[in-house]
Each structure stands twice: as C-alpha cells, then as structure tokens.
Amino acid sequence: MYATTYHKPKTLAEAVELYANSDEPSYLSGGHTLIPTLKSRLAAPAHLIDVRSIPELSGIEVTAERVIIGSATKHAVVAASKEIKTAIPALSGLAGSIGDVQVRHMGTIGGSTANNDPAADYPAAVLALDAIVHTDRREIPATDYFQGLYTTALEPGEILVHVEFKIPDIAGYAKFRNPASRYAMAASFVAKHRDGHIRVAITGAGNEGVFRWTEAEALLTGNFSAEALDGLTMDPSRMMGDMHAPADYRAHLVAVMTRRAVQNLGGTHIL
C-alpha cells in the first residue's frame, strides 16, 4: 500500500469539506473492497476519509412501508436485525450471504452500494426493492443510481447517507456463487410490490453491472410463478464472460436463478 493520510471526521459537513480540500481523496467505510485494492496498489488515494463515525450514517429504522438502513451499517447487523427479517426476509438473507462471517463484521451496505461491484449483492436488492439512495445532498431513485460497472450517480465527494427500501408484498433472492471467491456469478432478486408491480434485478452476470430483467418482470406480471418464466432466455451478449463462467453459461444461470428466486419467496436460495 502506498502512503496515505487517514482522517476520521465526526460530521457530514466536515467529511465533505475534507474531501473538497484534499488532493486525491477517497472515502473509506468498511474497507473490504477498498483496502485490498490499496494493498495491491490498484488505487493510491493520498487521503482516506473514514465516514464510520458520522452519526447520520448509522442506524436501522423500519416503518410500515419502508426499511431505512444507515450506510455505515455492517452486513452482519443487517442480517441479524429481527425487524428487517420480519419486514423483508430476502434482504436479511441476502446480507447474511455476503462474503463470510469476518467480512460481514466489517463490510457496509453503503460501501457496497457506492462501489457498485458487478458481482456485489446489495445492488440487486436496491434495484428490485425500488430503493431510494439518500446522500448528503439529494435523493436518488435506484433506477437512476446504477450507471454501469463500478459507476453510480454519486458525484465526487457525495456521501451515501442511507438507503430506503420499499417493503414489498413478497421477495426472494437466489444466488449461484463462484466456488472460490464466493462472489455471485449470477444472482436474481425478485420482488412483488404491494401495488402489484414486479421487479427482477440481476447481479453478478451483466456486462454493464446490475440491471433489471424487464422481460422477466413482464412475464411475472399477472402470473407470479416460476412457470411463467418457462422458455424465457437471457441474451448472452448482455453477459460477462470469464474463466469462471462464459457468457452463455451465465445467461443460463440468470434464468435458473430467477426461477429459483420465485420458488423461494420470503427467503433466499444460495448455491
């Protein structure tokens, strides 16, 4: 890791100011993507601004309609929250399936959502649960938020404060993991919202990162069952391909995982 200077601001204003007045700054949350990146010298921020002591970034609030999670909340805390488990069990299960125990003790929802790794889990939930991403300066609907691999609507210096999920009628999450890295090779979050509209979000597979599979949403509207998806295939040209899984295999996995998500509503199916 190259030399860097660490800062631990106590307020949002202080953090934003530090960012604005520093050369080559980077925010740091759980650090479970950023620190490995720094160690391999793929990034070299001169200033690390640790956002975890900012009070607005912590806490979980569950209302009749919404689940609101502070961006510095760790995966293990989301997974263990009884309130979240009752409101959106698929979200709770998703958080409990990220990485491993030790990673879940450090990694945060804000870090995952801000980084937008194409194989990360949270972006699928954010997109399928019609979430609103709240920052220090505005509210961004999920559909506008994700803009491609590692790319989001966040401006330089903008801080993700909390994520507001809409509690659905029912939802399910199915994931097929890379057996070595445990990152998703294909995963599908399916949600039926209370007004009846369907969202299907795919992560781990798309060559432009997380995306809505609108063809699956259309078929599930009116016939919310795995059988409704019979015959539906994913176009491999939309898929990533690598040594672990070529694009046509990922396309196949996306269809299978979407069916499994529908077959496991109210929970998760992790392979």
Add this chain to the structure above:
Amino acid sequence: MSRITITVNGTPQTREVEDRTLLVQFIREHLGLTGTHVGCDTTQCGACTIHLDGVAVKSCTVLAVAADGSKVTTIEGLAEGGKLHDVQQAFREHHGLQCGYCTPGMIMASVDMIRRHDGMLDEHTVRHELEGNICRCTGYHNIVKAVLDAAEKHRAAHAVAAE
C-alpha cells in the same frame, strides 16, 4: 504518522504508526505478537482473524489507525492463567490441525462462532460459518469435531451457570 492506542489482550498499547499500517502489522511487527498469521493477505484465508471489539475480523483488512481506541483479542489472549481456552483445548484433543498455519485464525473464528450461537451449533452450521477460514492441508474434519466439542462444553458450562 498517527499516535494510536489499542487495547490488546487487556493491555493498552500506544504506538506511533504510519497511517497505511494494517492492524495485523501492528499486532505482529509493532507488538511482536506473531501468533496471528498472514496467509493470503487478500481477505480470503482467515489466518489473520482476531477479535476487534468482540467480533471476529480479518486483521489484514483493517487499518491500525482505524482501530484506534478499540479492544483487540489475539490468539495469545485466549488462555487464562496457563490454562488453554476450551476451544484451544478441543483443537488439541481432536488434533484439529495439520501444519498449524491456519490454526490461530480457525480458533479465533470458532470462539466468535460459539459465542454468537451460544454454543447451539451443528456440523452444517460449523462448516458454513468457517467459510472465511481456509485450511490448505484440508484438515477440516478434525477442526469441525473440535468446534463441536468446544460448543458442547460451552452449552454445558452455561447450563450449569443458569441453574
């Protein structure tokens, strides 16, 4: 450089460190506690697992400066008064190791696991929750037996305590 204080195995330790210092470097190189191992250095193998404010984390992926003011327990801090911790004793009795490299991390992860589940563990859960710890001797069988034995002792001790 930053001046930080981390309470390690009950003793506050103050040192001047570079901000890029990893917690595992602080433990091994600044304090000389070499029981915590570095295996992969990429957050995968779990050999560097320690307890940070009571929960198991991979110390190769935490900045020491970010742990300023925290409490850390390493493998050296488990035994009390020359008596091995129940999990250490169980690893010894069940030969839960081959080369021993992953053992400190396995034990720290297991202590955390038993505490989180209050000893209510079965083989499937133990194997699943040791996902973040890799034994390249593939000696998992005896490791799992050791964790289950220690979990049973934990349950028994707490049942006695509850009476």
